Amino acid sequence: MPTRYVALALGIALIAGIVALAMNEPGASLLATDSPLAGTIEIDGSSTVFPISQAVAEEFRKVHPDVQVPVGVSGTGGGFKRFVVGETQISNASRSIKPSEIEIADENGIEFVEIAVGFDGLSVVANPANRFLECLTTKELKAIWEPGSEVNRWSDVREGLPDGKFRLYGPDTDSGTFDYFTEAIVEHEDASRSDYSASADDNVLIRGVGGDKNALGYFGFAFYSSSPHLLKLIAVDSGDGCVLPSTETINNGSYAPLSRPMFIYVNTAALGRVEVVEFLKFYLDNATKLVQEVGYVPLPEAMYDEGRGTLTASIGTPD
Numbered sequence: 001m002p003t004r005y006v007a008l009a010l011g012i013a014l015i016a017g018i019v020a021l022a023m024n025e026p027g028a029s030l031l032a033t034d035s036p037l038a039g040t041i042e043i044d045g046s047s048t049v050f051p052i053s054q055a056v057a058e059e060f061r062k063v064h065p066d067v068q069v070p071v072g073v074s075g076t077g078g079g080f081k082r083f084v085v086g087e088t089q090i091s092n093a094s095r096s097i098k099p100s101e102i103e104i105a106d107e108n109g110i111e112f113v114e115i116a117v118g119f120d121g122l123s124v125v126a127n128p129a130n131r132f133l134e135c136l137t138t139k140e141l142k143a144i145w146e147p148g149s150e151v152n153r154w155s156d157v158r159e160g161l162p163d164g165k166f167r168l169y170g171p172d173t174d175s176g177t178f179d180y181f182t183e184a185i186v187e188h189e190d191a192s193r194s195d196y197s198a199s200a201d202d203n204v205l206i207r208g209v210g211g212d213k214n215a216l217g218y219f220g221f222a223f224y225s226s227s228p229h230l231l232k233l234i235a236v237d238s239g240d241g242c243v244l245p246s247t248e249t250i251n252n253g254s255y256a257p258l259s260r261p262m263f264i265y266v267n268t269a270a271l272g273r274v275e276v277v278e279f280l281k282f283y284l285d286n287a288t289k290l291v292q293e294v295g296y297v298p299l300p301e302a303m304y305d306e307g308r309g310t311l312t313a314s315i316g317t318p319d
Contacts, residue, residue: 035064037275044072045079045092046176047202048220049262051294052117053092056283059290063282067275075200076176080265086110089270090280093263094120094176094220111268113314115280115307117287119297121245122181122258123224124234129213132161135235135242138257141185144168144216149193168196169208169217175200181218184257206230221245225295250297262296271315284308 043053050073057069072079076093083091084105097105097114105112124141126133133154136144140158144151145168154161171178173190183189199205202223209215210230224231224245235242238256249255264283270276284307288298 035066037064037278038066039273039275040068040070041090041270041276041279042070042072042088043090043092043264044074044082044088045265046076046094046262047073047171047200048076048094048120048175048177048222049092049117049264051222052262052287052291052296053090053264053283055290055294056279056286059286060279060282064275064278067279069279073200075172075174076179077174078200083112083265083267084108084110086267086269089267089273089276091265093265094260095179096263097265112265113268113310115264115266115284115310116261116299116303117264117283117307118262118291118299119250120260120262121221121250121255121297122177122184122218122260123221123245124216124218124236124258125209125224125231126217126234127209127211127213127215128230128232130232133216133234135237137237138185138239141236142187145170145182145192146186147191147193164214166214166216167212168193169205169212169215170196170198171202171205171219172198172200177218177220180260181258220296221250222295247292247297261299266311266314268314271311277311277315280311281308284311 043057050071054071057071061067061069071092074082076095079088079091079093080097080101082088084101085108124136136157143149144157151157153163153165155163170181178192179189182192186192197208202219205217205219206223206227209217210227224233233244235244236255236258237243243249243255245255245258250259253259266280284304287304288301291298
């Protein structure tokens with residue numbers, strides 16, 4: 001055998017030996033993802049919170065690949081329907097849990113904790129082809145969206161706007177975004193006109209508004225941020241002038257009344273499982289970075305500390 005091939009064979013054998021020793025060395029691993037954790041953590045709920053929890057789940061599984069973390073998007077209300085009967089361990093929510101949902105949870109012996117994870121600003125959007133609409137007052141938004149509204153043309157909204165008809169797009173009735181918007185704008189939760197294109201999938205709404213030059217709609221700020229070329233932000237005037245949603249205006253509350261916190265709800269029985277506890281710790285430790293990455297506004301660190309305190313106080317609840 002030529003000398004160069006002998007040397008190559010010896011080199012390969014040496015490398016293989018080093019690898020074998022490393023793999024057999026106690027505590028040694030060639031993989032950064034080596035982890036003793038395994039199991040499945042079921043998450044469902046808000047499409048608005050989905051990008052955050054999905055991003056956390058993806059990063060967590062890079063460290064703990066044997067933990068499955070499926071994240072559903074059935075809407076805040078749909079997620080709570082599963083959560084309050086014990087089908088999921090974590091529920092994404094873009095509003096607080098309702099008394100009626102708490103009652104069902106009590107009936108099923110489900111105890112839970114609420115943890116805030118970020119801020120959102122519900123964004124009013126139009127098609128980029130719209131050159132005439134820059135701002136809507138909360139009074140105008142109410143006139144457009146309230147039950148029985150007959151405001152169907154731009155000129156019905158405000159004198160001086162064109163006479164053309166518009167089409168409305170928004171979340172369906174299972175959405176926490178729908179609940180929040182109706183309460184903040186129509187001043188009564190779940191009160192809304194029904195003749196609009198509704199979907200639980202915000203990406204469907206983005207395509208609808210982006211493909212319709214006569215569109216007007218609303219959904220979470222991160223979904224606008226993901227497709228700014230397809231959408232036009234409309235400022236909102238609640239009495240102190242027109243304000244666009246942004247990281248700053250959402251964080252300081254000047255984008256009113258459509259700034260809101262977002263939550264995850266955790267079944268305390270699941271805190272008896274180490275993989276759930278580690279996932280939640282990972283969630284809070286990485287929330288600031290990941291909330292920003294998906295287009296939302298992080299909480300002040302003190303609020304994440306509150307979440308850690310809530311988690312620590314709840315760990316050890318029996319199954």
